[in-house]
Amino acid sequence: MTKNKLYIITSTAEAGTFETLPVTPEMELISHEELGKSDIIFNENQKVCITSEFSLATVLDHLDPARKRAVTLLKDKFRFREILSEIYPEYQYRLIKIEDVGSLRVDKKSVIKPVRGCFGTAVRVVDKNTDFGLLSSELKAELEKNSKVYQNSVLSNDSFIIEDFIEGEEYAVDMFYGSSGEPRIVNILHHPVPKNKAYIHMAYNSSKKAFDEVYDIAKTFLQKINNILKVRNFVMHVEIKVYNGEVYPIEINCMRFGGMGLCNLIYFSHGINSFTCFNNDSEPDLEKMWKNKEQDVYTYFIAYNGVNSPVDQYAPNRDKLKKMFTEVLHEEPFDHRKQLCFGVYFLRETEENISNIMNIEFDDFFEISSPDIGR
Secondary structure (H helix, E strand, O other): OOOOOEEEEEOOOOOOOOOOOOOOOOEEEEEHHHHHHOOOOOOOOOEEEEOOHHHHHHHHOOOOHHHHHHHHHHHOHHHHHHHOOOOOOOOOEEEEEHHHHHHOOOOOOEEEEEOOOOOOOOOEEEOOOOOHHHHHHHHHHHHHHHOOOOOOOOOOOOEEEEEEOOOOEEEEEEEEEOOOOOEEEEEEEEOOOOOOHHHOOOEEEEEHHHHHHHHHHHHHHHHHHHHHHOOOOEEEEEEEEEEOOEEEEEEEEEOOOOOOOHHHHHHHHHOOOHHHHHHHOOOOOHHHHOOOOOOOEEEEEEEEOOOOOOOOOEEEOHHHHHOOOOEEEEEEEOOOOOOOEEEEEEEEEOHHHHHHHOOOOHHHHEEEOOOOOOO
């Protein structure tokens, strides 16, 4: 293996990132299956990342000790909260089993989610009025459905964490720790909440406003995190909330940028390759990036399968959906019968139309199909 190459571990389990990946000459692709059969061990100076959460467990077996320790700490949401307790001592959290959800009671607004999770699976906001019997059934059904796509090392189906609800606006930060351990931010995206919470990851918006509001405080927070992790050459997709000018972490996804192609929004909007930034230990030039684009908003959009549209009977009407958008920069369709959505879209949008988009109900874009539609 060559020192100055970027090794990207690919997987067919989750579409989006690989399909929209910009050409990167210094990049060497290694399939999930190929790595699993090899005796490759990446040392701490070699740059490696994954395109899908599905590959994380395999990569873990081929990492240097420092990054392996960091992945283990961050992937378990309960341990993640434990390591942050010194920074956020008042934050409350606890473990529960799936069989105990039905009898659960809370006295304040909280969040319940799998100890290991992805794609927003089985994540719910609960309070004292929640019907936990009904919630238990919903979580079990959702886990059963999504566990067909993700293995247990990525999506746990038995243990949950319940934790304090964090107020504020939600953002996602694509970043990495460089060769000296310094945090470098590649993209910042505002994550609004859709009308239908089942489509929680539907849209992420990047704008100069988001960078101006979050960049400095995110940098400070990320430095604090690496005072604990002590890693180098380490990619992360960080989910945070910002409240009264303070950063509060929701979740950190390691060894990857934003999944399902989210990391490539910056390429379709600004021509910037996140993976090249990582390999070159560089950040985007923000002044250059937003020059003459100060009012632009760029949106990454996941076209979910409708919650009430069985994929063996219904197929998406993509043309109907595209009429909802201001400008499509790139469309990447998926086979809706093999994925949890039927495609991702990279858009140039307006603030006004984003409000309309967040009200989308995907069942409205599915129609009764013949067996061959959607292939």
